[in-house]
Amino acid sequence: MSRISIEQVKHVAHLARLAITEEEAEMFTKQLDAIITFAEQLNELDTENVPPTSHVLNMKNVMREDVPTPGLPLDEVLKNAPDQQDGQFRVPAILE
Amino acid sequence: MSLFDHRVSELHHLLHKKEISVSDLVAESFKRIAEIDEKVQAFLTLNEEQARAKAKELDEKLATEKEFGLLFGMPIGIKDNIVTKGLRTTCASKILYNFDPIYDATVMQRLHEADAITIGKLNMDEFAMGSSTENSGFQLTRNPWDLERVPGGSSGGSAAAVAAGEVPFALGSDTGGSIRQPAAFCGVVGLKPTYGRVSRFGLVAFASSLDQIGPITRTVEDNAYLLQVISGLDPMDSTSANVDVPDYVSALTGDIQGLKIAVPKEYLGEGVSEEVRQSVLNALKVLEGLGATWEEVSLPHSKYVLATYYLLSSSEASANLARFDGVRYGYRTDNAKNLMEMYKQTRSEGFGNEVKRRIMLGTFALSSGYYDAYYKKAQKVRTLIKQDFENVFEKYDVIIGPTTPTPAFKIGEKTSDPLTMYANDILTIPVNLAGVPGISVPCGFVNGLPVGLQIIGKHFDESTVYRVAHAFEQATDYHKQKPTL
Numbered sequence: 001m002s003r004i005s006i007e008q009v010k011h012v013a014h015l016a017r018l019a020i021t022e023e024e025a026e027m028f029t030k031q032l033d034a035i036i037t038f039a040e041q042l043n044e045l046d047t048e049n050v051p052p053t054s055h056v057l058n059m060k061n062v063m064r065e066d067v068p069t070p071g072l073p074l075d076e077v078l079k080n081a082p083d084q085q086d087g088q089f090r091v092p093a094i095l096e
Numbered sequence: 097m098s099l100f101d102h103r104v105s106e107l108h109h110l111l112h113k114k115e116i117s118v119s120d121l122v123a124e125s126f127k128r129i130a131e132i133d134e135k136v137q138a139f140l141t142l143n144e145e146q147a148r149a150k151a152k153e154l155d156e157k158l159a160t161e162k163e164f165g166l167l168f169g170m171p172i173g174i175k176d177n178i179v180t181k182g183l184r185t186t187c188a189s190k191i192l193y194n195f196d197p198i199y200d201a202t203v204m205q206r207l208h209e210a211d212a213i214t215i216g217k218l219n220m221d222e223f224a225m226g227s228s229t230e231n232s233g234f235q236l237t238r239n240p241w242d243l244e245r246v247p248g249g250s251s252g253g254s255a256a257a258v259a260a261g262e263v264p265f266a267l268g269s270d271t272g273g274s275i276r277q278p279a280a281f282c283g284v285v286g287l288k289p290t291y292g293r294v295s296r297f298g299l300v301a302f303a304s305s306l307d308q309i310g311p312i313t314r315t316v317e318d319n320a321y322l323l324q325v326i327s328g329l330d331p332m333d334s335t336s337a338n339v340d341v342p343d344y345v346s347a348l349t350g351d352i353q354g355l356k357i358a359v360p361k362e363y364l365g366e367g368v369s370e371e372v373r374q375s376v377l378n379a380l381k382v383l384e385g386l387g388a389t390w391e392e393v394s395l396p397h398s399k400y401v402l403a404t405y406y407l408l409s410s411s412e413a414s415a416n417l418a419r420f421d422g423v424r425y426g427y428r429t430d431n432a433k434n435l436m437e438m439y440k441q442t443r444s445e446g447f448g449n450e451v452k453r454r455i456m457l458g459t460f461a462l463s464s465g466y467y468d469a470y471y472k473k474a475q476k477v478r479t480l481i482k483q484d485f486e487n488v489f490e491k492y493d494v495i496i497g498p499t500t501p502t503p504a505f506k507i508g509e510k511t512s513d514p515l516t517m518y519a520n521d522i523l524t525i526p527v528n529l530a531g532v533p534g535i536s537v538p539c540g541f542v543n544g545l546p547v548g549l550q551i552i553g554k555h556f557d558e559s560t561v562y563r564v565a566h567a568f569e570q571a572t573d574y575h576k577q578k579p580t581l
Contacts, residue, residue, distance in 0.1 A: 004460065008460070009456065012456050012459045012460045012463065013456060015459050015463065016414060016443075016455045016456055016459040017418075017421065017436075017439040017440050017443055018440060018443050018444050018447075018452055018455065018456070019437075019440035019441055019443075019444040020444065020452075028452070028456060031453060031514055032453065032456060032457055032460065034514075034515060035406060035457060035514065035515065036460070036470075038515060039403040039406065039407055039470065039474075040403075041399070041400065042400055042403050042404065042407075042473050042474060042477050043473070045397075045400065045477060045480065047473060047476035047480070050476040050477075050479050050480060051476070051479055052472055052475030052476050052478070052479065053476075053478040053479040053482055054305060054475060055305055055335070056291050056305070056482060056529075056530065056531025057291065057292050057335075057337060059292075059335070059337070062334045064331065072198065072199075076198045077198070077424075079196065079198065080194075080195055080424065080425035080426070081423075081425065082422060082423075082425075082426075082427075082428035083428070089423050089424055091423055091435050091438065092432055092434050092435050092437070092438045093433075093434050093435065094434065094435045095434075
């Protein structure tokens, strides 16, 4: 039984903001299915009472004084922008 | 004979005695690059004009100053996922083909303060996702020991440049083996520090809970000198650890009398080639001869590390790589009528297939209905893997095994099946999952290809890792071998 369908792959691609062709959807379905099937070996382990690890060191929140400092200069920030206008990033129309 | 046959401390000494100048060192790098980089293809971007100007400036300083640091005037190569102010940083991805960083990574600031000289930016697998540098969006880096073979990855450019004598040392990054595996394949020394030892500020994030920057060098001593400069707490990285940084070089005593070594049976079993196994057993004999003892142990959750790693690292990557959307920097498609199309086309045209595959795997593992079954499950298994290491380190000083199951494979040999490529990292991944430090040092040759010995230590105990690696290096001459190019 496959773990992920081509429809799911297309949905995931949409969530990840990736445009994929029909052929790519087929290829990724096959590959992701193999990887997910492989990953299901983790189900052999009983982890009912095991806490999850999100960070390997026993660190607490790191606090500091909230001191205002100058931000980055606008011309520097915009230097790499593909498109800009009036000191702002410019993007294509959001609504049709 | 190249200047870079000398250790960094020897070069430092030559500078002191005024037998060489900083300009000589920088010229040596660019001369070697001009000679052989067409074959090796390690560098993506060169910093020649600035490097030569900086060398002149430092030579003037050298004329008057008596005391200067060990890295003063030393040429260094930087993996292209570490941001360098004013020097193009691409992560070997088309999506950042023209990115000109407006700030320096913390490690770069520290290198500048030490007066090291950046020679250029080194090729890698796109966004550090890969084990062969074949996933670069720009060029194919070749292994200096055999140009038909991969240099390993993802820091393949860094390891190849050091092995080929283009720079005395380089920085790489390691998320699942990306420093140690290419170091093993190219016959050089590569260390992944303890998670939190080196600031990640300015390292373009792949998997934030696993990524670490570390040194790739010709010798263990050079490695220790470089780590010394880049280590330590950084207010700009809240995961950098507030732990004292010891003097690493003073740990290189050559004395490992009474050292207790654990050798996991899972690291010499199925999947590891007989020749690699033999090289590691020979290395253990050398260490025994130096007064260490070793015993076989078990890391019982070893078979689960690949699955755990790919779920966690891909999940983190899917979030981290959301920022590449064509709005603020990098590539933007010309073929979009509205914002949503612009996002999708930009990302589809900008990312390669391995990156897309991992973003999708991560998006799936984090998506509603699958989060507990995949992502959270993997986080729980990570706890078990980490505990395996803690248990062994209660009784032993270091864990030793091979760095990779086989020596360098052929270009194109593993590109068709992602799982086959992933399996190559089975011995390095657990170190990242546990957050402990690990080094790869040369321990033999199989058919003319280098083999790496992996030495793994306790959290923040890079000193012991270095001490063992150095003692082994002094007792052998594998690190003195050089590829003929």
